[in-house]
């Protein structure tokens with residue numbers, strides 16, 4: 001068979017079409033070629049997919065990369081390890097609350113991290129002789145990656161497309177999503193809403209025999225699933241308490257929200273906003289900002305409790321990937337993280353990100369426009385669009401507002417991630433746009449981000465009014 005359309009040779013996205021292509025980037029700005037036109041000075045408001053912590057073209061990292069290329073040699077980690085992976089693990093552990101983590105596994109993507117984490121959690125119970133533990137609990141409307149395992153514990157349109165080849169639903173149980181903007185009833189207090197969610201989770205555990213449940217997985221701050229919904233007070237500690245009560249592992253997925261993006265203490269973990277520092281998760285997956293787009297690296301962090309069971313048991317992890325603990329990737333990620341922490345950039349993004357979010361909230365929610373909610377924390381925020389703010393009615397899916405907003409933003413010089421189906425992915429109901437700028441943003445950048453986003457909201461609101469859709 002001959003290929004008839006040679007517009008693009010890359011098998012992704014819209015296969016026959018060449019997508020917008022990045023030409024270069026410096027700091028918070030990127031240059032992009034789109035439909036034959038070059039767009040300069042575009043603010044990267046979402047740094048890929050919440051990846052680029054340090055911004056683009058960082059000269060110090062060019063030096064780190066050069067040094068790493070000179071000094072790292074690939075070895076297969078099951079046979080011969082390397083010092084770089086040890087140093088990166090120690091750095092992450094040292095910059096987390098005391099005794100939160102004791103060990104780390106490094107891999108190449110967030111999906112791979114979650115895939116590994118599922119096996120590590122299952123093996124943990126084997127090490128403790130609990131062979132009946134074969135079921136995972138996770139949440140409705142969640143995203144954990146695109147491998148078979150990570151899709152199985154997720155719940156979204158992509159998982160539905162592949163449902164017949166995923167792990168069965170009886171083995172991957174789902175608890176209700178935590179999404180107050182949409183599901184906290186009028187008149188219901190936050191505490192009542194949280195208690196309802198925890199009661200539903202406890203019922204799910206009890207109905208399915210706690211002795212068979214491996215783990216509970218949640219995104220600390222969901223991103224590409226429902227858009228940066230901060231967990232309400234008591235929710236994550238409540239899950240922690242249920243895990244303790246029924247002897248179940250707690251796994252936090254911080255691939256998108258973690259590693260400095262939303263930490264209140266100048267450190268790395270997002271859960272430090274929501275849980276006591278001495279009562280964190282048993283396992284945590286991370287990625288994205290770890291390598292900040294300069295290398296492809298992600299990982300699984302393991303608590304002392306989990307490590308200890310392994311050491312007292314077989315003292316080995318079953319299986320490994322060729323590129324696990326990759327010395328070059330670990331070395332560059334360590335250089336990135338040292339610079340971020342050394343220059344106080346996680347503190348900076350927490351402050352500047354909150355300024356960005358709060359200013360957007362003030363500017364957008366005080367006017368009549370298509371924005372129904374502005375939410376997030378630190379460097380991770382989203383806007384949710386609705387046709388009717390009072391009744392929270394979404395726009396008809398055919399209008400594809402999330403992606404249309406992304407296009408308007410691009411024309412106004414800011415790159416954001418527009419998405420649809422956050423409220424109900426089966427009907428594609430709901431539209432959001434994500435913001436996740438680099439950690440280096442200044443107050444002036446915040447002003448520009450806000451100005452461009454507000455202009456884009458105004459432009460799209462005016463266009464929809466003209467079309468009779470708003």
Ligand SMILES: Cc1ncc(COP(=O)(O)O)c(C=O)c1O
Nearest residue numbers: 109110111143144145219255256
């Ligand atoms: C919470 C979460 N987990 C896992 C992943 C998968 O990561 P990756 O795309 O690197 O495989 C993502 C990606 O967006 C994510 O948001």
